[in-house]
Amino acid sequence: xxxxxxxxxxxxxxxxxxxxxxxxxxxxxxxxxxxxxxxxxxxxxxxxxxxxxxxxxxxxxxxxxxxxxxxxxxxxxxxxxxxxxxxxxxxxxxxxxxxxxxxxxxxxxxxxxxxxxxxxxxxxxxxxxxxxxxxxxxxxxxxxxxxxxxxxxxxxxxxxxxxxxxxxxxxxxxxxxxxxxxxxxxxxxxxxxxxxxxxxxxxxxxxxxxxxxxxxxxxxxxxxxxxxxxxxxxxxxxxxxxxxxxxxxxxxxxxxxxxxxxxxxxxxxxxxxxxxxxxxxxxxxxxxxxxxxxxxxxxxxxxxxxxxxxxxxxxxxxxxxxxxxxxxxxxxxxxxxxxxxxxxxxxxxxxxxxxxxxxxxxxxxxxxxxxxxxxxxxxxxxxxxx
Ligand SMILES: Cc1cc2nc3c(=O)[nH]c(=O)nc-3n(C[C@H](O)[C@H](O)[C@H](O)COP(=O)(O)OP(=O)(O)OC[C@H]3O[C@@H](n4cnc5c(N)ncnc54)[C@H](O)[C@@H]3O)c2cc1C
Numbered sequence: 001x002x003x004x005x006x007x008x009x010x011x012x013x014x015x016x017x018x019x020x021x022x023x024x025x026x027x028x029x030x031x032x033x034x035x036x037x038x039x040x041x042x043x044x045x046x047x048x049x050x051x052x053x054x055x056x057x058x059x060x061x062x063x064x065x066x067x068x069x070x071x072x073x074x075x076x077x078x079x080x081x082x083x084x085x086x087x088x089x090x091x092x093x094x095x096x097x098x099x100x101x102x103x104x105x106x107x108x109x110x111x112x113x114x115x116x117x118x119x120x121x122x123x124x125x126x127x128x129x130x131x132x133x134x135x136x137x138x139x140x141x142x143x144x145x146x147x148x149x150x151x152x153x154x155x156x157x158x159x160x161x162x163x164x165x166x167x168x169x170x171x172x173x174x175x176x177x178x179x180x181x182x183x184x185x186x187x188x189x190x191x192x193x194x195x196x197x198x199x200x201x202x203x204x205x206x207x208x209x210x211x212x213x214x215x216x217x218x219x220x221x222x223x224x225x226x227x228x229x230x231x232x233x234x235x236x237x238x239x240x241x242x243x244x245x246x247x248x249x250x251x252x253x254x255x256x257x258x259x260x261x262x263x264x265x266x267x268x269x270x271x272x273x274x275x276x277x278x279x280x281x282x283x284x285x286x287x288x289x290x291x292x293x294x295x296x297x298x299x300x301x302x303x304x305x306x307x308x309x310x311x312x313x314x315x316x317x318x319x320x321x322x323x324x325x326x327x328x329x330x331x332x333x334x335x336x337x338x339x340x341x342x343x344x345x346x347x348x349x350x351x352x353x354x355x356x357x358x359x360x361x362x363x364x365x366x367x368x369x370x371x372x373x374x375x376x377x378x379x380x381x382x383x384x385x386x
Contacts, residue, residue, distance in 0.1 A: 004030050004328055007090055007100035008073070009080045010107035011036040011064040013044070013310055014295035016382065017317025018104070018324065019064075023071035023385065027325055032073040033098060035080050035090060036064050042129045044310035045375045048164035051136060052171045052349050062382045070385040080107070083268035085289060102291050104324060105278060109259035109297035109308055111157065118230030119156075122238050123253040126161055132254070136169075139252055143173055147180035151187050154240055154248065156227050157256035158193025159200055160309070160346055163210055165256060166191045170217050171349030189219045190248055192240065194226040201307050202344065205361035209354055210346075222246065259297055259308040273300045282335035283323050284316060291327070295320045306338045314378070315339075345371040 008015050011034060022032060040061035042050075050060040068075040076098065082091035089097035110127045113119045124135040143151060151173070155166050166189055173187050191198075191214065197207040198214075198221065214221050222242070229241040230253060240248045261276035271279050271288035278294040279287045279302050286292040287302055296313035306312055319336035326333050344356040345367055353367040 004101045005099055006030050006102045007033045007098055009035045009090060009105045011041040012106035012108050012296045013313035014317040014320050015106040016062050018321035019067045019071045021321040027328060030328055032071060034068045034073045035076045035078055037079040038130060039065050043379055048168040048347050052168035066385060082264050085269050102327060104293040105298055106296045107298050109261060111255050111257045112260040113255060116227060119255060122230045122232055123255040126256040143176050147177055147182045152250040154190040154250040154253045155256060156192045158191055158198045162256035163199055164347060165254060166219055167349035170219055191219055192222045192225050192227050196224060202356045203359045203361055206354055206356040209361055209363050213348055261298060283333040284320050284336060293320060293324060304338050311342055312338055
């Protein structure tokens with residue numbers, strides 16, 4: 001077999017797993033390349049716990065440079081910005097084009113911000129995660145340095161990500177205020193959601209449990225409120241305006257709305273769905289370009305719509321690895337079917353977690369202990385490679 005180039009774009013959950021498996025079961029005659037815009041990629045399951053201060057940066061991030069070394073992959077710290085599908089090349093922001101015979105994309109998603117004037121100027125999207133964490137850590141420092149002041153935070157988007165951020169941000173900041181003997185009333189957190197109930201996609205019981213916790217923590221929940229504009233009142237005060245004409249002022253705004261795809265994906269000529277996500281078949285293979293694969297948030301499996309969640313990105317790691325190797329070896333590919341019913345464990349920022357499964361919802365500290373164990377075990381799998 002002549003030497004083949006397999007290029008991976010993005011070090012998301014599926015690629016991290018595929019890289020590790022490649023390191024354990026390498027394929028001779030294949031030049032593996034990873035293009036990533038970060039050295040350390042976050043593990044979504046532990047991100048809210050990092051915000052709460054339960055975990056360190058190292059505990060919640062996978063070192064992609066070490067992982068690439070383990071799998072003997074060439075490592076490009078660069079951002080892919082386009083694909084030349086005719087010449088089989090990845091166009092990068094800083095490096096010359098990178099040629100591929102086979103390609104796989106796992107670049108995640110970003111919150112939808114378009115069409116809301118002021119959102120991209122004044123709100124901080126939850127993704128890319130490094131930008132979000134930099135803004136969050138700066139804000140935490142401001143509160144630590146001036147704990148006597150009043151602070152108001154707004155979170156736009158009441159899905160699992162928004163709810164977890166609201167609860168975990170509350171936990172971290174309340175702790176800081178308590179440490180400095182400041183009243184918790186100095187802190188105001190607002191959560192805006194355009195739906196009827198919080199946590200769209202989860203069952204009614206879970207929504208009700210979350211609503212109760214938000215109330216107990218005095219987090220303002222604005223349901224059926226569609227944010228339509230954000231304006232700057234001063235350097236540190238922003239005004240959120242809703243379709244209903246409701247106006248709320250705050251010091252910082254985090255944006256955690258529905259996932260959307262990077263624009264360059266559709267522009268590349270790959271077949272996408274109406275939202276710009278790469279349409280793949282059950283082999284995680286592009287429906288238009290069989291030598292190209294995609295997994296995680298950026299992929300949508302034709303006829304198997306599922307929420308964009310880390311749990312699916314993780315599950316797709318092994319089938320993606322198998323099919324990339326099988327494709328190169330010219331073996332028949334193996335189908336992957338995403339499960340319909342899946343368990344979500346939602347951390348509530350107080351070392352409790354809610355289990356959401358089908359129509360069932362239940363909250364307990366034991367669930368947090370279990371979640372913490374699963375997450376740490378997952379991350380342990382990426383330590384001490386070599
Ligand atoms: C606040 C928040 C909390 C969440 N909590 C949970 C949770 O508890 N459980 C859960 O299941 N899901 C959760 N999610 C959803 C979860 O984050 C995503 O579904 C998951 O991260 C998707 O994984 P992925 O592998 O597709 O991509 P990602 O994990 O997003 O990884 C993509 C990688 O590709 C890199 N990249 C992106 N673009 C490029 C480019 N052009 N060139 C090179 N590299 C690139 C990125 O830097 C990143 O390293 C949460 C989301 C948010 C916003």
